[in-house]
Amino acid sequence: MLCVFDVNETLLDLAALDEFFADVTGDPAARREWFDLMIHNALVITATGGYRPFGQIAAACLPTVAVTRGRTATPEQQRELGQRLRRLPAHPEAAGAVTRLRDAGFAVVALTNSVLDVAEDQLRNAGLSPLFDAVYSADQVGRLKPAPEPYRFVVEARQASPSDAVLIAAHDWDVAGATAAGLSAAFVAREGRVPLSSTDAPAVVGVDLDDITASLIG
Amino acid sequence: MLCVFDVNETLLDLAALDEFFADVTGDPAARREWFDLMIHNALVITATGGYRPFGQIAAACLPTVAVTRGRTATPEQQRELGQRLRRLPAHPEAAGAVTRLRDAGFAVVALTNSVLDVAEDQLRNAGLSPLFDAVYSADQVGRLKPAPEPYRFVVEARQASPSDAVLIAAHDWDVAGATAAGLSAAFVAREGRVPLSSTDAPAVVGVDLDDITASLIG
Structure with a gap:
């Protein structure tokens, strides 16, 4: 089986940005609002x-x-955010979970909406690069997930069939997109998130990547 | 010019559902969360x-x-929500604003994601039907806005050109969709909502339909 990992929030911990958002907006909780707004825009x-x-x-x-909190974000802060996104830490269980999938004989790749250069930096800085067979970006086909x-693109690049691939992601929209494209999907319910209300439930749901990995290896 | 009005929240007041959401979930604020979740799903x-x-x-x-508030919503409550959506009141300024556009010589139609039967019921029950030249639903083309x-579909049905049509909506995604399809757009900033962060600003922004109408008639 081909395991396709989403990167941001699934493998990497966005909570590392809370301090930056506290500095810029006065409110560390603005980080999650920013992420949700970014997904809405995408x-x-x-x-x-x-x-x-x-x-x-x-x-x-x-x-x-920032504006909704009476602050102004500068172009320098926007650039700083881009740099910080390249240096997110891995979730504590990420490396172990990916390693167990590899040891079980699964092919393991990453697929992210980040452009390829950023994605490669992210996995390298988080110490995860050696664990992945390849990294792919939605930018390579000019369409964002979902x-x-x-x-x-990923399934064809790996010469796999969609039904032999599983997307692993912490986002309802990503799981729904993979399922619509014919893959199966595993949903990581981080931060109390739930699958999409109006579509079929994903094949696997877990509280973290250890939980997902245990289900996939069986 | 062809004025294309969105229906839910733009012409009709969803706040009328607050009492229903208070009954079902114990929290009237759940109405806005439900609407945002519905849009996310769409x-x-x-x-x-x-x-x-x-x-x-x-x-x-x-x-x-409901579940996130420790409650359970029944199938009967789901059906009741559908019935209540057919009986939303118009925003207080809606009829006057649409009438002024008609009097200024504009063609006025409605375009909604609701199915046609629901949309026609909604406008009739809100007393707005006589003001519209036609009502269209995304369901007629099997694709939701945006x-x-x-x-x-609407522009072709009215034998207009996209550049001679303006979508009027209280939703960032609707405005972005119309703009991407070549129409111009007017954004009604209800409940403190703002246009999409990552795309060009809409041609017209106003606090309510009176404000929008004044800009369009000039």
Whole structure:
């Protein structure tokens, strides 16, 4: 089986940005609001048939969450956010979980909405690069997840069939996109998040990557 | 010019559902969370290339907001929500604003993600039907807004050109979808909402429909 890992929030811990968001907006909770707003923007752009590099969306959403708190985010702070996104730490169980999947004989790749250069930096800085057979970006097909193109691209690049691949992600939209593209999906319910209300439940749901890995290896 | 009005929240007041949400979830603020979750679901389904009737999405999201408050939403309550959506009151300024646009010589139609039968009921019950030249539903093309198909469908049905049409909506995603499809757009900033962070600002922004109408008539 081909295991396709999402990167941000699934493998890497965005809570490392809380301090930065506290500095910029006065409110560490603004980090989650910023992430949700970024996803909302990405979904709208994708649903309208468009594309925009994920980092541009990330930067554009910073001033919005600052303004609602009476603050202003500067262009320097937007650039700083981009740099910090490259240096997120891995979730504590990530390396062990990916290693167990490899040891069980699964192929393991990453697929992210971040552009390839950022994604490679992220996995390298988090110490996860040696564990992955390859890293892919939605930018390579000019469509963001959850559009079907990025999932199909990875499956074809690995010469796998969709039904022999599982996407592992901490985001309802990612899981729904993979399922719509014919893959199976495992949902990591981080921070109390739940699967999408209006579509079929993912094949696997777990509280963290250890939980997911145990289900996949069986 | 062809004025294309969104219906829910733009013309009709969803605050009328607060009492229902208080009964079902114990929290009137759950209404806005339910609406945002419904839009999130609709965006994900649309971005993955799928379609689902809007009312099914609305019903599916009710149990989710109930569960997070330790409550259970019953199938009867899901049906009751559907009935209440047909009987929303118009925002106080809606009829006057639409009438002024008609009097200024504009063609005025409605375009909603609700299925046609629901949309026609909604406008009739709110007393707005006589003001509209026609009502269209995204369901007629099997794609939800903000996908380009519903906007193009309306413009073609009215034998207009996209550049001679303006979408008027209280939702960032709707405004972004219309703009991507070549229409211009007017954003009604209800409940403190703001335009999308990562795309160009809409041509017109106003605090309510009176404000928008004044800008359009000039």
